Amino acid sequence: MKTVIMAGGRGSRISELFPDIPKPMIPIDGIPVLERELCSLRDQGFNDIILTVSYLHEKIEEHFGDGSKLGIKIKYFIEKTPLGNAGALYFLLDELGDEPFLLLNADAVFDVDFRQMIRFHVENNADVTLFTHPNSHPYDSGLIISDDNKKVLQWLAKEDQRPEYYKNRVNAGLHVINPKVLRENPLMEIVNKSIVEGGGLPYKIDLDRMILKPLANTGRMYCYDSPEYVKDMGTPDRYRAVIKDFQKGIIVGKNLSNPQKAIFLDRDGTINKYVGFLRNAEEFELIDGVSEAIKIINSLDFLCIVITNQPVIARGEVTVDELNSIHNKLETMLGHAGGFLNGIYYCPHHPHKGYAGEVIELKIDCNCRKPKPGLLLEASKDFNINLSQSFMVGDSESDVIAGKNAGCKTVLITEDITLPANYGQDYSVCSLLEFVKNHLCTMQ
DSSP, X not given: OEEEEEOOOOOGGGTTTOTTSOGXXXXXXXXXXXXXXXXXXXXXXXXXXXXXXXXXXXXXXHHHTTSGGGTSEEEEEEOSSOOTTTHHHHHTHHHHTTSOEEEEETTEEEEOOHHHHHHHHXXXXXXXXXXXXXXXXXXGSOEEEEOTTOBEEEEEOTTSOOOSSOOOOEEEEEEEEOTHHHHHSXXXXXXXXXXXXXXXXXXXXXXXXXXXXXXXXXXXXXXXXXXXXEXXXXXXXXXXXXXXHHHTTHHHHTSTTXXXXXXXXXXXXXXXXXXXXXXXXXXXXXXXXXXXXXXXXXXXXXXXXXXXXOTTTTXXXXXXXXXXXXXXXXXXXXXXXXXXXXXEEXXXXXXXXXXXXXXXXXXXXXXXXXXXXHHHHHHHHHHTBOGGGOEEEESSHHHHHHHHHHTOXXXXXXXXXXXXXXXXXXEEESSHHHHIIIIIGGGO
């Protein structure tokens, strides 16, 4: 599979630190970020690379040459006049052929297992697959909204009106694209005319707004959710944050080919105030300190995943859409505080039948209702989680037992910290924030 990397960025905002080199050549521990990305691609078997370059492209070409020193093949497309972040693709269509290609952005630092992403693309027969993830500022980011099968339904740009509550899912700028998407776009006629006339494009082509966003709700574009490391380093502060993450081993460590660690969180009584059966978003209220705790977890080498029993669905009291609305409020509130979740897993079942309004097919003795470990095992499979290095945090016996059944360390949140109930938990604390600050942070 060919890989196209957009490497023409000027890096205006970070030029105060690196005024004389193009953005892809900014060093991380002495090695250009683009070189680290190329080596990661090579190690996964992606050896056929096209770099689209512009600003100070000579320095990129001088450093990498034809790629043979890295064991790869590199070709260059030089934008003599700005074409936008997708214009070059139209001039590369003959080179790309008919097979899907990776389209990556050298403006971001990433370390991703692209083999899994491509497998997802093929299994879903997608024309476009977007790498999506949560971030710490969804309120000013473009949002991707999908159905339960990950088909993209809406692409909300920063300037678009958005719902009050939303899932924290952001396009990270990494893609798998079938070339026919470019050929079938109305832009193709304009580009062909420009090529025939020997001139440049009449305007810059914006990948997101002009090519990808129109594919929303067509069934042709999917989102691939992943917790792997993808971060823009376009400002001095973001660059310094990336360097810290590199020194901690977080960038490489987040690659899903490596075992992950997770903090599994119960929902009611652990994240939000317990109100009995929570049936609507208006009743949802975060416990003090939870946003801060989750933000700290996000800064460590742990995933943050919710594991919750929701029998209100089997009872017929809450629909899946209504539950999603509650969880969207949770993600929105965390996002405004700079935190995020890597996943929410819920059990909709209940074992006891015979009640008015129940959803009979959900009244079963399942494997996912805590204290059974099914949800933790499912998350472990999805994210390659080492359960023995992970924690289950909750306020009930079923949370502790579920964690122990999965092989996790366990944490009980209890009001009576002087004489806590003994369910075999490893830690007893009065809040999630206490566990994170007084225990988790000291383990790093």
